[in-house]
Amino acid sequence: MTRSLKNKSPKSARKTVITGQKKIKNNEVISATVASRIKNPELVRKKHLHIAKKASKLFIKKGYHQTTMREISKATGMAIGNLYGYISRKEDVLSLAFNAYHQYAQESLDKKEGVTSNNPEDLLRLFVRGALHNVRIFREEIILMYRESRTLPKNELQNAQKKEMTQIQILETIIQRGINEKLFRPQDSFFAASMVYHQLIFLTMRGWLFSRKYSTEETEALLEDYIINSIVLPKNSLP
Amino acid sequence: MTRSLKNKSPKSARKTVITGQKKIKNNEVISATVASRIKNPELVRKKHLHIAKKASKLFIKKGYHQTTMREISKATGMAIGNLYGYISRKEDVLSLAFNAYHQYAQESLDKKEGVTSNNPEDLLRLFVRGALHNVRIFREEIILMYRESRTLPKNELQNAQKKEMTQIQILETIIQRGINEKLFRPQDSFFAASMVYHQLIFLTMRGWLFSRKYSTEETEALLEDYIINSIVLPKNSLP
Amino acid sequence: MTRSLKNKSPKSARKTVITGQKKIKNNEVISATVASRIKNPELVRKKHLHIAKKASKLFIKKGYHQTTMREISKATGMAIGNLYGYISRKEDVLSLAFNAYHQYAQESLDKKEGVTSNNPEDLLRLFVRGALHNVRIFREEIILMYRESRTLPKNELQNAQKKEMTQIQILETIIQRGINEKLFRPQDSFFAASMVYHQLIFLTMRGWLFSRKYSTEETEALLEDYIINSIVLPKNSLP
Amino acid sequence: MTRSLKNKSPKSARKTVITGQKKIKNNEVISATVASRIKNPELVRKKHLHIAKKASKLFIKKGYHQTTMREISKATGMAIGNLYGYISRKEDVLSLAFNAYHQYAQESLDKKEGVTSNNPEDLLRLFVRGALHNVRIFREEIILMYRESRTLPKNELQNAQKKEMTQIQILETIIQRGINEKLFRPQDSFFAASMVYHQLIFLTMRGWLFSRKYSTEETEALLEDYIINSIVLPKNSLP
DNA sequence: CATGAATGAGAATTCATTCAT
DNA sequence: GATGAATGAATTCTCATTCAT
Numbered sequence: 001m002t003r004s005l006k007n008k009s010p011k012s013a014r015k016t017v018i019t020g021q022k023k024i025k026n027n028e029v030i031s032a033t034v035a036s037r038i039k040n041p042e043l044v045r046k047k048h049l050h051i052a053k054k055a056s057k058l059f060i061k062k063g064y065h066q067t068t069m070r071e072i073s074k075a076t077g078m079a080i081g082n083l084y085g086y087i088s089r090k091e092d093v094l095s096l097a098f099n100a101y102h103q104y105a106q107e108s109l110d111k112k113e114g115v116t117s118n119n120p121e122d123l124l125r126l127f128v129r130g131a132l133h134n135v136r137i138f139r140e141e142i143i144l145m146y147r148e149s150r151t152l153p154k155n156e157l158q159n160a161q162k163k164e165m166t167q168i169q170i171l172e173t174i175i176q177r178g179i180n181e182k183l184f185r186p187q188d189s190f191f192a193a194s195m196v197y198h199q200l201i202f203l204t205m206r207g208w209l210f211s212r213k214y215s216t217e218e219t220e221a222l223l224e225d226y227i228i229n230s231i232v233l234p235k236n237s238l239p
Numbered sequence: 240m241t242r243s244l245k246n247k248s249p250k251s252a253r254k255t256v257i258t259g260q261k262k263i264k265n266n267e268v269i270s271a272t273v274a275s276r277i278k279n280p281e282l283v284r285k286k287h288l289h290i291a292k293k294a295s296k297l298f299i300k301k302g303y304h305q306t307t308m309r310e311i312s313k314a315t316g317m318a319i320g321n322l323y324g325y326i327s328r329k330e331d332v333l334s335l336a337f338n339a340y341h342q343y344a345q346e347s348l349d350k351k352e353g354v355t356s357n358n359p360e361d362l363l364r365l366f367v368r369g370a371l372h373n374v375r376i377f378r379e380e381i382i383l384m385y386r387e388s389r390t391l392p393k394n395e396l397q398n399a400q401k402k403e404m405t406q407i408q409i410l411e412t413i414i415q416r417g418i419n420e421k422l423f424r425p426q427d428s429f430f431a432a433s434m435v436y437h438q439l440i441f442l443t444m445r446g447w448l449f450s451r452k453y454s455t456e457e458t459e460a461l462l463e464d465y466i467i468n469s470i471v472l473p474k475n476s477l478p
Numbered sequence: 479m480t481r482s483l484k485n486k487s488p489k490s491a492r493k494t495v496i497t498g499q500k501k502i503k504n505n506e507v508i509s510a511t512v513a514s515r516i517k518n519p520e521l522v523r524k525k526h527l528h529i530a531k532k533a534s535k536l537f538i539k540k541g542y543h544q545t546t547m548r549e550i551s552k553a554t555g556m557a558i559g560n561l562y563g564y565i566s567r568k569e570d571v572l573s574l575a576f577n578a579y580h581q582y583a584q585e586s587l588d589k590k591e592g593v594t595s596n597n598p599e600d601l602l603r604l605f606v607r608g609a610l611h612n613v614r615i616f617r618e619e620i621i622l623m624y625r626e627s628r629t630l631p632k633n634e635l636q637n638a639q640k641k642e643m644t645q646i647q648i649l650e651t652i653i654q655r656g657i658n659e660k661l662f663r664p665q666d667s668f669f670a671a672s673m674v675y676h677q678l679i680f681l682t683m684r685g686w687l688f689s690r691k692y693s694t695e696e697t698e699a700l701l702e703d704y705i706i707n708s709i710v711l712p713k714n715s716l717p
Numbered sequence: 718m719t720r721s722l723k724n725k726s727p728k729s730a731r732k733t734v735i736t737g738q739k740k741i742k743n744n745e746v747i748s749a750t751v752a753s754r755i756k757n758p759e760l761v762r763k764k765h766l767h768i769a770k771k772a773s774k775l776f777i778k779k780g781y782h783q784t785t786m787r788e789i790s791k792a793t794g795m796a797i798g799n800l801y802g803y804i805s806r807k808e809d810v811l812s813l814a815f816n817a818y819h820q821y822a823q824e825s826l827d828k829k830e831g832v833t834s835n836n837p838e839d840l841l842r843l844f845v846r847g848a849l850h851n852v853r854i855f856r857e858e859i860i861l862m863y864r865e866s867r868t869l870p871k872n873e874l875q876n877a878q879k880k881e882m883t884q885i886q887i888l889e890t891i892i893q894r895g896i897n898e899k900l901f902r903p904q905d906s907f908f909a910a911s912m913v914y915h916q917l918i919f920l921t922m923r924g925w926l927f928s929r930k931y932s933t934e935e936t937e938a939l940l941e942d943y944i945i946n947s948i949v950l951p952k953n954s955l956p
Numbered sequence: 957c958a959t960g961a962a963t964g965a966g967a968a969t970t971c972a973t974t975c976a977t
Numbered sequence: 978g979a980t981g982a983a984t985g986a987a988t989t990c991t992c993a994t995t996c997a998t
Contacts, residue, residue: 038957063389065304069993079959081996090993146444147386150302161447168448185468191461194448195441202437205385208400209407209433222430229424230469277982308968318984320971329968516961541867543782547989557963562990624922625864628780639925646926663946669939672926676919680912683863686878687885687911700908707902708947755978786972796980798975807972 033156034095036086047086051076052100055093060140064094064148094148095156101141102163108134109167120178121232127171128227131200132220142204168193175231184231192231199227272395273334275325286325290315291339294332299379303333303387333387334395340380341402347373348406359417360471366410367466370439371459381443407432414470423470431470438466511634512573514564525564529554530578533571538618542572542626572626573634579619580641586612587645598656599710605649606705609678610698620682646671653709662709670709677705750873751812753803764803768793769817772810777857781811781865811865812873818858819880825851826884837895838949844888845944848917849937859921885910892948901948909948916944 036044054075058067069090073080087093109130117123135142149157172193178184186192203210203219210219275283293314297306308329312319326332348369356362374381388396411432417423425431442449442458449458514522532553536545547568551558565571587608595601613620627635650671656662664670681688681697688697753761771792775784786807790797804810826847834840852859866874889910895901903909920927920936927936 040957043957068991073960080994081960082958084994085957147389150386165448186465188461190452191449191458191465194445195438195462195465198438198441198445199434202434206433206437209404210430213429219430222427223434226425226430226434226469230465278980279982282982307966309966319969320985321983323969324982517959518961521961546987548987558989559964559991560962563961566990568989625867628864643926664943666939668930669927669936669943672923673916673919673940673943676916676923677912680915684911684915687882688908691907697908700905701912704903704908704912704947708943757978760978785970790981797973798981799979801973802978 033159034086034092034099035088038085044086047078048096049100051078051083051086051093052096056097056100056141056144059094059097059148060144064151091151091153094152097141098145098152098156098160101138101145102160105134105138106163108137120174120181120183121228123174124178124184124231125224125228127174128196128200128224132224135200135204136216136220139204139207142201146201146205164197168197171196178231183233185233186231196227196231199223199230272398273325273331273338274327277324283325286317287335288339290317290322290325290332291335295336295339295380295383298333298336298387299383303390330390330392333391336380337384337391337395337399340377340384341399344373344377345402347376359413359420359422360467362413363417363423363470364463364467366413367435367439367463371463374439374443375455375459378443378446381440385440385444403436407436410435417470422472424472425470435466435470438462438469511637512564512570512577513566516563522564525556526574527578529556529561529564529571530574534575534578534619534622537572537575537626538622542629569629569631572630575619576623576630576634576638579616579623580638583612583616584641586615598652598659598661599706601652602656602662602709603702603706605652606674606678606702610702613678613682614694614698617682617685620679624679624683642675646675649674656709661711663711664709674705674709677701677708750876751803751809751816752805755802761803764795765813766817768795768800768803768810769813773814773817773858773861776811776814776865777861781868808868808870811869814858815862815869815873815877818855818862819877822851822855823880825854837891837898837900838945840891841895841901841948842941842945844891845913845917845941849941852917852921853933853937856921856924859918863918863922881914885914888913895948900950902950903948913944913948916940916947 034048036048038044038047051072055067055072058071058075062071069080069083072093073083076083087096117126145160149160152160168190172189175184175186175192175196176189179186179189184192202223207219214222273287275287277283277286290311294306294311297310297314301310308319308322311332312322315322326335356365384399388399391399407429411428414423414425414431414435415428418425418428423431441462446458453461512526514526516522516525529550533545533550536549536553540549547558547561550571551561554561565574595604623638627638630638646668650667653662653664653670653674654667657664657667662670680701685697692700751765753765755761755764768789772784772789775788775792779788786797786800789810790800793800804813834843862877866877869877885907889906892901892903892909892913893906896903896906901909919940924936931939
């Protein structure tokens with residue numbers, strides 16, 4: 001966005017209308033809703049990732065609005081004009097950062113397989129433990145997402161929310177099973193799944209409260225137990 | 240981005256050293272760490288509140304960086320130069336907004352008295368219910384705090400954290416009592432209190448997940464139960 | 479007064495460390511202690527000179543503080559943003575003006591060769607006459623230098639003083655020779671040289687006293703004689 | 718001058734037309750070409766002097782344009798509105814400073830009497846020595862005058878020049894007498910007198926050249942001798 | 957494809973001056 | 978006479994974006 005446009009419609013109509021994913025219009029290649037002038041799709045993919053990585057770091061450190069395109073240009077090693085060959089506006093860089101994070105997070109989850117147990121509690125604990133691991137790794141990216149989501153173009157925000165929803169639903173099925181088997185306490189599986197999701201970022205947002213008291217591992221263990229115990233009924237409750 | 244926020248070492252040292260609340264130095268009146276040139280303390284207090292209210296709305300709607308001083312000037316009905324009589328830099332407006340919110344929240348809590356029960360569970364439920372009420376009222380302000388806290392001057396941020404810590408500690412004593420009386424499940428009262436605090440803003444941050452499914456009251460009731468049940472041991476666990 | 483000149487500690491440390499002349503650091507080209515974002519050194523040199531010329535005229539006519547960047551932008555025909563590509567702050571324009579003058583003056587002196595005589599009096603007269611010529615040409619620039627030197631950044635001021643000192647020392651050696659040969663009156667060659675230097679700008683600063691009485695040539699001749707006679711012992715003092 | 722006027726005619730016509738010294742018009746009292754709203758002439762005189770003294774210091778330290786009316790208000794201990802009761806615009810404060818200096822300098826000269834000798838050389842030396850004393854005392858004020866004289870309203874500048882001219886003429890008569898008595902070298906007494914005047918401020922403007930080499934007394938003695946020797950013919954020039 | 961110079965609207969902030977109290 | 982709050986034009990400087998090379 002030009003400083004002068006501020007929430008107004010762009011000076012000239014976008015040259016590229018984005019109707020979905022990976023479409024081509026007006027001779028422009030599109031990669032995940034971010035339009036680019038450059039034609040070579042492989043190059044676009046590569047550079048988009050590169051830009052996302054470098055810009056994420058800057059956004060994390062300084063905030064989106066405090067980061068200038070010139071800084072992004074310097075960090076990526078791309079001339080500013082070239083940079084604009086791969087995006088249409090600064091906002092797009094934020095979208096790229098979001099997309100890259102989601103892709104990473106997805107990949108990170110996809111690796112977590114080898115689930116052998118069928119026990120809902122085991123499944124839940126596995127999910128939580130894996131998620132906590134991811135959260136620890138992507139701590140700063142998550143903060144970034146929360147902080148800057150309002151800056152994201154509407155459709156990108158919906159995109160992000162959809163991805164989160166998918167995650168929540170996976171968790172929901174686990175919880176629902178536990179409920180059905182009378183092992184879990186919650187009445188509403190979707191509410192519980194969402195809450196667990198919210199609890200997962202507890203340390204991301206309030207880690208500073210414990211930094212002096214406990215080690216990272218200790219707090220994470222406390223958190224895991226807290227989440228699980230909120231859901232799982234005590235086994236010994238019946239003799 | 241605004242010029243003056245980059246690398247935010249102030250152009251010149253502030254002429255006013257702020258040592259506490261409402262001190263006077265160099266002929267400048269200070270209201271809660273925001274220095275002003277205006278001498279009449281009553282006026283300063285009044286206008287600071289006025290500015291905070293109007294600016295908060297703008298910040299909520301457009302974000303801090305997207306809100307210009309001119310807009311704040313217009314919203315407050317004060318000429319820009321006059322506005323700057325009450326603050327030293329744009330940042331200060333954010334501080335005023337934070338302060339005003341904290342003051343409100345505090346007052347809102349102070350009213351909640353008339354606690355008659357001595358039962359930890361009742362106390363906990365009372366606290367949670369009251370807090371949920373506040374959270375609902377200050378929903379947008381809370382989002383603002385989270386979003387823009389990094390923009391806040393360091394000492395203001397610490398200030399805000401300290402206030403939060405105080406709240407958490409109140410909750411902690413309640414939980415600790417419940418633990419001592421073997422009524423509550425958590426092992427670590429401080430961790431639990433912090434978690435409850437985090438859960439209180441669940442709907443603030445993820446309300447959109449439920450907007451279609453439940454009414455506000457319903458979700459709030461679900462949340463209250465979820466929080467309480469995570470802490471309180473089932474009464475009928477012993478026959 | 480301009481905001482940014484008060485208490486002139488720079489907002490943020492300059493991104494470019496200037497260690498000498500025409501160094502490169504952080505991808506920025508430097509021309510005589512004035513840093514620029516533009517990378518093409520030839521262009522920087524050219525534009526710096528251009529800016530210096532146009533701005534000097536404005537500074538002479540209106541004074542440094544009364545000249546706005548917008549005026550400089552208009553006078554140079556450069557867009558304001560582009561202008562700031564070649565400087566970091568308004569002050570730099572003053573530095574450029576000083577530098578350009580010193581360079582001119584130096585070149586103007588370097589041309590003055592063809593000294594055939596070895597006689598100290600001839601050398602002195604030659605020097606004074608040449609200097610008076612320069613002073614006449616650069617009259618307004620000299621006034622500018624005196625008037626605005628306090629506005630100059632410290633290191634630029636020292637730079638200017640150093641250049642002046644070099645000039646004085648050239649004169650000093652001439653005078654010292656005259657003293658050694660018992661042809662000149664002064665006791666202290668450095669003091670005398672400095673004084674001559676001071677006398678050279680007599681008409682620059684007090685020309686208005688004579689504008690009605692004498693022509694420029696006449697006053698200049700009077701001045702030349704006055705200076706010379708203050709130094710050179712009368713030849714016929716011995717029979 | 719309002720910042721917005723910049724060398725333009727003032728927003729509204731001056732309420733007071735100043736045609737000379739100490740006139741009254743439109744119910745305003747005038748003190749030495751500076752108009753004031755306050756009616757009590759004694760008070761005006763007193764405050765004008767007070768303002769001049771305090772403002773001079775600020776102007777010397779920070780320069781005229783860098784000094785704000787608020788700073789002058791604080792330094793004088795007068796409320797800003799009250800300050801404007803005694804002046805019409807910021808420029809007037811500069812005029813007051815100039816006037817005060819001239820008055821001081823005049824008084825300082827008037828004291829120097831008791832001249833007993835009738836010898837032109839003695840008179841000259843006495844004059845120079847006295848002047849050097851004054852120059853040393855008013856060093857910073859003199860620099861101020863030179864630096865800011867262009868900012869002075871036209872008529873004030875002429876005023877100042879007239880006063881200087883008077884001083885020069887006193888010196889001229891002494892020199893003329895020496896020339897008539899064949900004791901002095903110069904051909905043109907007015908030129909010589911002006912030059913002496915110019916030389917008197919040598920140390921004011923170039924003192925930094927000697928600060929490491931000589932003491933103040935030494936340089937002043939050197940200067941006195943240099944000036945005198947430039948004018949007075951050597952006594953032993955005749956056998 | 958890549959480069960980086962150029963553009964200019966717009967942001968924060970200052971400050972001389974006025975005027976109601 | 979004195980006070981100081983209010984005004985708002987003008988200033989410096991930034992930075993997303995374009996476009997000629």
